[in-house]
Amino acid sequence: AQSVTQPDIHITVSEGASLELRCNYSYGATPYLFWYVQSPGQGLQLLLKYFSGDTLVQGIKGFEAEFKRSQSSFNLRKPSVHWSDAAEYFCAVGRRVFGNEKLTFGTGTRLTIIP
Amino acid sequence: DAMVIQNPRYQVTQFGKPVTLSCSQTLNHNVMYWYQQKSSQAPKLLFHYYDKDFNNEADTPDNFQSRRPNTSFCFLDIRSPGLGDAAMYLCATSGGRLADTQYFGPGTRLTVL
Incomplete structure (x- = not known):
């Protein structure tokens, strides 16, 4: 079965510092992977x-992520965080089950x- | 702008009193999803519709039902809410093609008294 692990529950970073959020996945086939952000x-x-x-992969708001198959990882990075990046x-x-797309978070x- | 709309944003109900949450979309997407997200947890898929085809997750309680009267609207019915059903309920849509993005609404926060 597919699964996703985010080992860091909470990270604190100074404004302007770089950021890396870790993600490891388990999936039998070639995965497709997503990063979502949720404000309160x-x-x-x-x-x-x-x-x-x-x-x-480049994303919005200056974020990027790198897929590393050998490490089963898809870590999110940003070179310089802004106060507005505070979020979950x-x-x-993603996986396709009987023609339907599903996400496991x-x-x-x-x-x-922090300032 | 095309979007996913959820109403109401906040819903308070009493223990055991049926409640309906609403989701509409202007994206003309084939697929609509309902997720339950409890505090500090990941969203958990309850069920989804591909067009009119309903797909229930194996562990979704019978207390949760859904209706999709047309492409634009989808409803989540909770027949007898319990205290454990208090959560954020998220609606999402996608085109249904391989690796399509799911677009989420702002959610409905359900409180059960």
């Missing part, structure tokens, strides 16, 4: 996704930004 009391917004091709970040793996990483 809001729905989820897609940051980026990997389906095929270039393993370094979810990694997800990790448990999320809460990002706090």
